[in-house]
Structures are given as structure tokens and as C-alpha cells.
Amino acid sequence: MVDIYLVGVGGQGIITASKIIGEAAMLAGQKVILSETHGMAQRGGSVVCTARIGEVSGPLIPDASADVVLSFELLETLRAICKASENTLVIASTETWVPLSVSTQRMRYPSAEEVRKRFESASNRAVFVNSRKMAEEAGAPISSNVVMVGALAGIGITGIDRGHFEAAVRRTISRKVDENLKAFSYGFDEGKKALA
Amino acid sequence: MDKVLSAESGSRILLLGNEAIARGALEAGVSVATTYPGTPASEIGDTLARVAKDAGIYFEYSVNEKVATEIAIGAATSDVRALVCMKHVGVNVAADALMTFAYTGTRGGFVLVTADDPSCHSSQNEQDNRYYALFGGFPLFEPSSPQECLDMTKQAFEVSEKLEMPVIVRTTTRIAHVRAPVTVGDIRKGPAKGEFIKDPGRFVTVPAVARERHLVLLEKLREAEHDAEQSEFNFVVGGGRNSIGIITSSIAAAYAEDAVRYLEISADILKLGFSYPLPRKKVLEFVGQHDPIVIVEELEPILENSIRSLVQHRGLGAKVLGKADGLFPQAHEFNETIVAEGLSKALSVEVQSPEKCGLPVDLPVRPPVLCAGCPHSATYFAVSKAVGKKALFATDIGCYTLGVAPPYSAADLLVCMGSSVGTAGGLAKVNDLPVIAFIGDSTFFHAGVPSLINAVHQGHRFLLMILDNRTTAMTGHQPHPGSRTDPRNPDATPISLEEVVKGCGVMWLRTIDPYDISATIDLVNEALTYDGVSVIIARRECALIAKRDEKGAIIRKHHVDQEACKKCRTCVTKFQCPAISSIDKVQTIDMDLCAGCGVCAQVCPYGAMKEVE
Structure with missing residues (x-):
């Protein structure tokens, strides 16, 4: 049983990322259930998806019980804090989308170090991935989301083979497939390295 | 081709609840499908819009839900199968048509999908549309997973056609927008043409006709209850030998299963997928074998009230527990924790709830906003x-x-x-x-x-x-x-x-x-x-x-000329654009986000927003 809590900003391709995870789990013969945010919330707002792999019926993840927080935007990582426990693995992109409230209410956008510290009480394992840069290097600048799925796969916590993930990328993404596979592999290597 | 249409019978594909409903309708041989878009129902119509031509069905985005319903009524009374989909509040708009259509009944299968939105994720209220089933007299299906979305939609057409009654399939956000592997069946091509056989004594609801048809409706509801008794979607999980009984439906059933596992209690769960008319025999049999009975349902206590009145009417002594006992909230969506806490109180089981957790107060909020260039x-x-x-x-x-x-x-x-x-x-x-x-x-x-x-x-x-x-x-x-123009509807x-x-x-x-x-x-x-x-x-x-x-747009991206900028912050305090940020009084425009509308140049009192060369 692996519970993955995905957070980020509407427009970052988080539903696509969760679909890749779902397809990969299905190809691996696992039971899987995903939940998604659609509609008005997508307009640049905070977005949450869940992916639950294993023997479970409900789509939502209870507090303090996510196995993985997979975050696509640095600040949004903190919005997952209630789902994390000391056993949670945090995989977060360093990509930043500064919300309007930072400008209008003069709030402060946290640094990666602050995000890490905030999670320390909740979780002792956090991996930060420069997914934007890797996506650009792969020739698919908007595929930061695929890099993050790669990192999740590379860390190996899902128990799903790389091949199933790659097949899932092919099934889910129709444009720039080779570039996306490259983005996935960059993320995969980073995830694998983080674990070592 | 879209996998919702192309997936072969017997194959397993990852489908959104809404896509599974669309596939179910195609497998049922639907001929006409209509909708007015609304979250969380939109993807049913969007999926059918994509595949309509290849599937050989008629689909339209109607002007509103009432018209969508009337189009489907015209088709279904002509003996083809028709589907109409909408969000929960859309049913209010369509209700005038629906309430009397329940009297005339249908000839071809007629299925209304209502997608409810507990917790108002994208709605102005969280009304529980199961009441429409009771209100108008419609058989009601409540899927709890994408697989059931497909299976129940198909079954709903069968029931509708057999009983000549319009049938409701009711989902919620956590079913409509859940994705899971679904095993699909054969697609059946519905006929493009039907035949309306004139029968004004049934279909023209002048008072004399309406009075008679109401009696017909009540008789048909009795027949429908018989079907609900036999339905494969009403079944007991847990072996049937436990003393604790839970009666549940919809997504609450999924949370109940998880909560029972989490609490490590032994309970039987009567899951009602074909929940209205209430299969009273089946419920009474379950009530007779279990004590206490806990009713777990999101929003309104509809099952709870019906079952309480049934138990009282039959003079049974079983203890029925639910919202009336303060175990479960009547507002907002459920989750596993809410259901586990309710069950633990009902059954006096110790439960270790996670500590109440709040987000850091200094966390900048990120509500949805109007897009750059909006x-x-x-x-x-x-x-x-x-x-x-x-x-x-x-x-x-x-x-x-x-x-x-x-x-x-x-x-x-x-x-x-x-x-x-x-x-x-x-x-x-x-x-x-x-x-x-x-x-x-x-x-x-x-x-x-x-x-x-x-x-x-x-x-x-x-x-x-x-x-x-x-x-x-x-x-x-x-x-x-x-x-x-609509390329799919030239x-x-x-x-x-x-x-x-x-x-x-x-x-x-x-x-x-x-x-x-x-x-x-x-x-x-x-x-x-x-x-x-x-x-x-x-x-x-x-x-x-x-x-x-990339056409029709004025692409003249702008940047902030920092020398001309007087740091008045008008561009962020009086105007709102996700591409403009202001950190430590330095205003900048994100070139990736800028839509090139040039509005900020008119907003700035000092002419500091300059077109990018």
C-alpha cells in the first residue's frame, strides 16, 4: 500500500502526472485509485491529486498517513504538511510560481531550506529536484511534471518497474514523447541518486 | 481514436468516473446524448463530444439543462436510448421537465446523470440530489467507483427501458473525478432513428391524463422496488455473520470499507447501489440479522430516515444509529477519518485519530485567479x-x-x-x-x-x-x-x-x-x-x-522598465495579473506567463510597462 499526495499549482500538469502513476500501477497489475481537482480550482490555484496504490477503496488520503508527498512547486509542498508523518518521503520540485498573495499581501515566499525545516518535525526525508532545469535540458520545458514522476520512480518506493512507468508515459503523453521520456529519465536518475 | 471508444471488450483501461459513464452509455447503445457543462459532470459530455462522430451517436451541448433534458425526452419517447448529464444544480433547471416526465414515462431507456458536489468544490451549494429521486419518483443508482459508473449506467438503461421510467445515476465529485482501472464490455451501436407512436392519453399531460399517470408512476415504483431487491448492486460485504451492520451507499461505502479495516472491527456492510426505491425486504432482512445498524451516508440522512421509519413501522427493536445521533455531519463531504470517528463512537471502539493539524499561518494563500491576459x-x-x-x-x-x-x-x-x-x-x-x-x-x-x-x-x-x-x-x-465555430459541429x-x-x-x-x-x-x-x-x-x-x-491574440509582451517605475504598486493593488509580481517593492513581469494583452501598460500611471522589443 503506497499513498502518494500530489500538490502543486493549477496548470502544472499534475493530473497528467497522476495519470502516469495510475497507468504504471495498472500495467504492473496493482490496484490503484486516483483523485483529481478539476474546474474552477485549476485557474492558477492550489491543486491536489491523490494516488493510492494497493488494497484500499476510498480515494482520499487521511492526515499524517501519506507515504510520499510529491510536490511540483516549492511553496505548495508546505500545503501538504498535514498529510505527512515522520515516515513520509517528500519529493519536491524547486520550481517556484509566486502566488499573487506574496505581491498583494506582502507575504514572504519561503526558501527551499525553510521548506525542508518545516517538514523536519513531520518527516525526516526530503528530496529536492530542480525539475524545471531538467525539463529544459530534455527539450520539453513544460514537462517538469514528468521529471517529478521520474524522480518518484527512481526512488523506487512504489515498487513499480521503470519499464511500466515508461510505458505509462507513452500512453499518457501524445506530444514530444521522446523528450518526455528523456525528462523522465533525468528525474529517474536524480531519484535513484537521492536514495543512495 | 479516443480510448473510451476504441478499447476492446474485456480490456482494462484507466478511466475517470465521468469517462466510465460515457463508456457505459456507449455500451448500452445510446443514440442521443445531451448536456450543459458543469463541474463535476463536464467530462461526460466532453468525452461523448469527442467520440460522437466515430460512435455514430447524436451529441449536443444544449443551451441549458432544461433544454438538454427536453431533447433527450423527445428522443427517448421515440424509443431510442438517451442520456442527459449535468451538475447537481443543473437538475434544478431541468426539474420542471423531469417532474412531469416521471408521469409520462419513457419508451427508450432514459438516464439522467446528476453529479453532486459535497463540500462545494466548484459549486454554489451542496444539495443532495438523491432527494430528486424521492421527489419525482425516479429509480436511483449510486456508483461508488469508476467501474460501477460504467456498470450502473448500463444497468440504468436496462431498468429504464424495462419499466418505461426515467432513471437517475447520481455521482459526487469523489466518484466523477476519481480515476481507476475499469474493465470494459462491448459497445453496442444504437439506432439513429426511432419512432414516436402517438399516444396523447399518456404523453400529453393535461390534468385528466396527469391524474391517471400519477397512479401509473406509483405502481411502477412498486415494480422498481422489486428490481432493486434483485439488483446485483445491492449486496452485503463481510460474510454476513457479524453482529454489527452498516448500511451505506455511494462514495461513503468506500470510506466505510476502509474505516472498518482501519478500526479492525468485524462488521457486515450492506451496500446499496440501486438505492431508490429502497429494497425494503433486503434491508429488513439485514436489519433482522444485525444490531446495531449504523447508517453511513454523505449529506442528507435519506437512507437513515427511510430505514428508521421502516424499522418503526415494522415494530422492530433494532438500534439504528446515524446523523440523528450526532455520529456523522450533515454538511460537507466525508472521508475515511470522519467515517472512522463516527463508527468508533457508535460502537464504542477506541480510535487513535491523528492530531488535529493546521497549515502554517504565514503560508501565502493561493486561491484560483483570473488568468494572465484574461x-x-x-x-x-x-x-x-x-x-x-x-x-x-x-x-x-x-x-x-x-x-x-x-x-x-x-x-x-x-x-x-x-x-x-x-x-x-x-x-x-x-x-x-x-x-x-x-x-x-x-x-x-x-x-x-x-x-x-x-x-x-x-x-x-x-x-x-x-x-x-x-x-x-x-x-x-x-x-x-x-x-x-465548433469544429465538431460545423x-x-x-x-x-x-x-x-x-x-x-x-x-x-x-x-x-x-x-x-x-x-x-x-x-x-x-x-x-x-x-x-x-x-x-x-x-x-x-x-x-x-x-x-496562437491567433486572434495580441502578442506584445511587456516588461517593467525599472527606471520609469515609481513603485506605486498600482499594477498589483488595483489590477490583478498572475504574470506580475511585486517582491520588496520591485515589480516584475514573468515572460513565460505574460499573455501579451498590454492591459498593464494602460493600468500603470507612469508608463513603466514597456513592450518587449
């Missing part, structure tokens, strides 16, 4: 420049409802689709402040036209601004009657907003490009001097479409 943002900026807070704003349903937030605060009253036009008339009658109503193009066609006719006829005095972005943006850019006749407005009797009508801020300000001021109903059509294509199509 024409509504330009309109709202111009209106706030023109009238400030010295006006009452009646608003409506769409992306532009986000104008309620600062800096625009351009929303004072909202109840439902089309309500801006009607409420504006009432506001203007009894208030001295000028009244401005905002309505989107799709919403205007949906429910704004009769109220505009009324406003002109009754001599109301307000300004109606039709925010025309040429699409139904919020739900995913579905076409509407005023849309330019024969559609575009309806001119101007002609409709004039046809409603409006004498003062102007159309403007909201990207032109000063002209919009002047026009708003002029309109407000008019003694009657004035209408401004603020027309500019949705920035997301303009960006996607």
Missing part, C-alpha cells in the same frame, strides 16, 4: 476605475465570479445561473446606488434572456455587462450558441449576442474590446446615465484559447 480582469479594472465601490454588483456563474476577490471586489449578490439579470432589477428598484450586472456569454444564453426581456418590459434601470469571451471557459471551453448556426439583446427590446447597446481600458471606462460612465436597461457587450476571446490557437 479579458474579465481588464473589464473589472475599468469598472472599478469608473465607479469604485459606489455601485451594487449583481454577478453570475463563471470564471468572472472570481471578480469577488480584491482588488476588484466586483460581486455583491450571486445565487444561480442567470441570476445577475433578475436580481439586478430587484436591487435597482429598492436601492439608490447604481446597479451593474455581470454575466458571461454562455450563462446569458443559458438563463439570462428571459430576465432581460422582463427587465426591459418592466422598465428596470441597470447596466448589464455581458462578458463575452466566446466560450464556456470555466468548465473547459465548451462551445455555446454564440461561439464562432453546421451549427452562430447566434449573435447583439441581435438577441436587441430582440429583447434593449435600446441602449454597445460592444467594446475590454483590452481598451479608457474606452471601457467612458462607456460604463455613459451607460450609467441611461434611464433604463443599458447593455455593454465586452468582447474578447478567452486568453487561454487565444494562447492555444
